[in-house]
Amino acid sequence: MRIALTRAVSPEIARCELTHLDREPIDLARAAEQHAAYEHALWELGCEVRRVRPAPELPDAVFVEDAAVVLDEIAIITRPGAESRRPETAAVADALREYRPIRAIEAPGTLDGGDVLRIGRTLWVGASSRTNADGIAQLRELLRPFGYRVEGVAVEGALHLKTAATLVAPDLLLVNPAWLPATALDGMARVAVDPAEPFGANALLVGTRALYPAAFPRTLERLQRHGAAVLTVDASELAKAEGGVTCCCIVFEP
Numbered sequence: 001m002r003i004a005l006t007r008a009v010s011p012e013i014a015r016c017e018l019t020h021l022d023r024e025p026i027d028l029a030r031a032a033e034q035h036a037a038y039e040h041a042l043w044e045l046g047c048e049v050r051r052v053r054p055a056p057e058l059p060d061a062v063f064v065e066d067a068a069v070v071l072d073e074i075a076i077i078t079r080p081g082a083e084s085r086r087p088e089t090a091a092v093a094d095a096l097r098e099y100r101p102i103r104a105i106e107a108p109g110t111l112d113g114g115d116v117l118r119i120g121r122t123l124w125v126g127a128s129s130r131t132n133a134d135g136i137a138q139l140r141e142l143l144r145p146f147g148y149r150v151e152g153v154a155v156e157g158a159l160h161l162k163t164a165a166t167l168v169a170p171d172l173l174l175v176n177p178a179w180l181p182a183t184a185l186d187g188m189a190r191v192a193v194d195p196a197e198p199f200g201a202n203a204l205l206v207g208t209r210a211l212y213p214a215a216f217p218r219t220l221e222r223l224q225r226h227g228a229a230v231l232t233v234d235a236s237e238l239a240k241a242e243g244g245v246t247c248c249c250i251v252f253e254p
């Protein structure tokens with residue numbers, strides 16, 4: 001059974017990092033309820049949910065995806081681009097240690113897991129405001145022995161690469177073309193978000209099914225027309241903290 005690592009919503013979530021959104025009140029109880037429903041959906045998709053030890057003092061700790069990149073052979077602990085988020089990684093490393101050898105991105109490199117989109121043996125890595133060229137180069141070197149290709153992708157207007165593009169089926173990308181170079185990601189088959197739903201490009205593919213926010217019905221219709229198998233969740237509270245459905249877990253085979 002796949003494992004999905006998650007982490008509780010911090011009571012300090014109102015002080016989260018924000019880059020592209022204005023600050024809005026976040027209802028903590030509602031965020032925690034939606035997070036529990038999200039964990040349940042992960043279970044429905046065949047994952048055993050394991051929680052990283054909570055960090056109530058770290059506002060963005062729920063967005064556990066940014067702290068590590070887990071592959072079959074190794075786990076890379078990131079060095080998040082936002083300084084406030086760097087203390088999040090130690091507990092994630094502790095949780096991963098029993099499953100994988102651990103390596104880490106070092107200063108001056110920065111890398112957020114939200115910038116890393118793996119498609120087969122290629123890791124596409126967003127050169128974003130959070131991930132720098134040194135972080136991408138370190139990732140490439142760390143993964144060279146395992147035969148992975150690591151390619152940088154310019155990301156404009158989105159927080160992370162996976163805000164702009166994710167997989168919705170093993171052979172189908174969901175993209176917001178406004179935030180991604182037209183030639184990015186090897187010309188793979190893709191469906192675009194509805195233009196009225198720019199934040200709708202973040203889906204979490206687990207096996208052959210995808211978890212998707214209920215907030216983007218027009219794009220959802222497009223996905224269904226393309227035959228994607230999609231399960232929806234209400235992720236609206238954490239969306240105010242610029243989190244999507246990929247951000248709140250790290251899924252891997254034990």
Ligand code: CIR
Pocket residue numbers: 016017018019060063065066082085113114115159160163241242243244246247
């Ligand atoms: C941040 O700005 O770092 C958080 N408020 C949101 C992080 C979302 N993470 C992700 O998309 N992977």
